[in-house]
Amino acid sequence: MAEAVASRRWRAAVVLAATLVGIGVTASLGRWQLDRAAQKEALQSALRAQATLPPLSLNDVATPPDATPAWLHRPAVVRGRWLPEHTVYLDNRQMQGPQPGFFVLTALQLEGREDVIIVQRGWVARDVVDRTRVPEVATPREETVTLAGRIAPPPAKLYQFSAQESGAIRQNLDLTQFAQEVRRPVWPVTLVQTEPTSPGAADGLLRQWPEPSVDVHKHYGYAFQWFALCALMAGLYVWFQILRPRRQRGA
Structure with a gap:
């Protein structure tokens, strides 16, 4: 009898530990995706601000620009x-x-x-x-x-x-x-x-370039999935380890 009780307690402890680890990991991943979304929103704001700057004469640039936010777009x-x-x-x-x-x-x-x-x-x-x-x-x-x-x-x-x-x-x-x-x-x-060559005849090329994409909504979607999985694990633990045993004992 004592061994059975000890075994049930051991299994309950293992389930609790696994649930807490899972909740912690998924919650952390959800927060990380929200942080990435915030970074991408800041980048999107920076890109929009870049687009409002006056045109830069590349012939007057002594050192070629690099692929950093200060130059791009x-x-x-x-x-x-x-x-x-x-x-x-x-x-x-x-x-x-x-x-x-x-x-x-x-x-x-x-x-x-x-x-x-x-x-x-x-x-x-x-x-x-x-x-x-x-x-x-x-x-x-x-x-x-x-x-x-x-x-x-x-x-x-x-x-x-x-x-x-x-x-x-x-x-x-x-x-x-x-x-x-x-x-x-x-x-x-x-x-x-973005504009035709000057001087010169039309070259027949399309230039309807899409705006640079930073995929903010993707990160919000991933964050929702991780938080949903976190809530699911918490709900399953509460149901199977707390509520359901109480209902069975009260029946």
């Missing part, structure tokens, strides 16, 4: 000369619809300098008959062009089978690797072009 203008031989078409990209196409990226050498910035020029549809055919995009070599856009990191990477890619059509663009192809210093950030 700030409006900018740049003057330079296209390097059309260093144009890359990023495959399997979409813009305002499910139709597959390319993001067109071209190296631009800054006026009066040796360094290069990669310009995300826009989107163009892919040839549905020959997927290896790249569209013609007007890229005048000798003209000095003025571009308006915003500072941004390189395009998001998609899954690719090979570690390194070359050629006009690629899945992703690695700026470090691309600098070896260009044989010039390449900035660690890109310019997302």
Whole structure:
């Protein structure tokens, strides 16, 4: 009899300990997701504030910007000369619809300098008959062009089978690797072009870029799931370890 009582107490202690650990872990994960949401909201506010700043002349920047909040998504203008031989078409990209196409990226050498910035020029549809055919995009070599856009990191990477890619059509663009192809210093950030090139004819590219996403709602959703799991464990413990035994004893 004493052994049975001791065994029940041991099992109850183990269940209580496991429940407390589970509640503590899930509650901590929920709070962590709320903290991440608060950080993302602060980042979103910073991005909106960046967008209200006057355009930065990249030609006057002595040191290339880096991918930090102080620089990213700030409006900018740049003057330079296209390097059309260093144009890359990023495959399997979409813009305002499910139709597959390319993001067109071209190296631009800054006026009066040796360094290069990669310009995300826009989107163009892919040839549905020959997927290896790249569209013609007007890229005048000798003209000095003025571009308006915003500072941004390189395009998001998609899954690719090979570690390194070359050629006009690629899945992703690695700026470090691309600098070896260009044989010039390449900035660690890109310019997302938002206005047509001046001077020059229309290039036929779409530039309805989506706003930078910080996924705040995702973190709130994860926090809800963790807190719900926390409440579920607490409720199950109260029911099976406290309320149900009392009802059975009172029956």
